[in-house]
Amino acid sequence: MEKKLPPHKSVYILPNLLTTASLFTGFVGLLSAIGGDFVTCALCILVSCVFDGLDGKVARLTRTTSEFGVQLDSLADLVAFGVVPATMVYLWQLESFGRLGMMAAFLFIACGALRLARFNVQAASSSKKHFVGLPIPAGACTLATLVLFHEYIPQSMESLLPVATLVLVYVLSFFLVSTIRFYSFKEFSTFKAHPFSSMVTVILVFVLVASRPKLLGFVFFLGYLISGPIYTLFILSRRGSRLLRDKNKEELS
Template sequence: MTQEHPSCDRRTGLRKGVYILPNLFTTGSLFAGFYGIVSAMNGNYHVAAWFILISSVFDALDGKVARMTGTTSRFGVEYDSLADLVAFGVAPGILMYSWALKPFGKLGWMAAFLFVVCGALRLARFNVQVNTVESKRFVGLPIPAAASMVASCVLLFHHLGGPGTIKQVSVLVLIYLLAFLMVSNFRYYSFKDPELLKRQPFGFLVLAIVLVWVIVAQPEIMFFSIFLCYILSGPVGYLVRLMRRTRREKSDSA
């Protein structure tokens, strides 16, 4: 019996057609990321940062639209990963290098490249593990969250007008930290819990409205604070689980 080559299955799937709606959102994410690169090259760093954040919104919508409409496909998964590498890997890397890392010379562009390659590794690992890990948790920092942290950092410094030296050093440390977290085994909440779409207490609606109001009032500060808390949630959650495990082992031995 002969075995059909995997490429034949892919060609057959493409002949059947692709789903338009979720792939349009993915294309919107790719366009926003590409325009972020163009803006960074032209020196419009805060514009580039905003377009990276816009790209993350499109990226979140394409997956939700595909799941809600039952239009998930292998083509969409591959296209989404390629778009993510451009929008959340290359775009933030170029933005960080042009905005703050260029004075470091070789160390600066190597830091930017490390961010890109760790983002690519993170995407590859996600595609391999997508059917074998818990859907409510990501293994390693998601690359859209890392890119959003980079963008919010640019917006915060643009808003505060911080000193150049502090900006450059802090960004260099941030890039290495984000690169490490993307390839780490820290677990991050995925916000894919179906319970989130069900009825919630009235207080949750009030809290959400207050949060939106605060974000609109001070978007640069609030975006930075929200993404920073999310990034720290992985290491903090690991330490909490480690402390609980240690306490449980001590109680069992006693």
């Protein structure tokens, strides 16, 4: 008969191994950023994001989710998607701003930590369809794809890049701790049946991004960043107003 370990002594190896792989890739990216290889650091952040997505999927599919895994995932995310991109973007563009650039990089880390803590507290009661605030992997990938997108910026606009990067870091930091809703893609499962048009759309998006990954990768994450305020202000607000009007009509009738 198999002997069960106490909850505090038993851990699931596979999902936690993927989380550790995400942490290790982030560490490699950190060393690359310190060494001045920002492209490698950006690629490491994107690979970490892949591992981060896989560990949650594997844990749910194999029913090996645990509180230990949740906390380990948050700690790994803070390093891979908080410390690493903040260090990268500071050494890449923000160092010239002195204390202002340093505080921008730190603000991104601090807001990322607050975002992860809030997510852990509200995970059980929050909607699965949307994230409250920008997910920290999306913020990190936005900065990583900006580094890769850099080669497409015209020489005449190079002087504007440091200021644009500084503004982007502050905007991302605000979005991390905001109450803006961002689509979570959790309902779009690869193991569920979807309309044929959804398959066509996914293939088209994949082909477009694969054709010019450095260019369209940043455009994709920038579009995701913009989609949150648009959805929250123009769709959710109207839906809330419509529900309030319907409720008032029911009370009057």
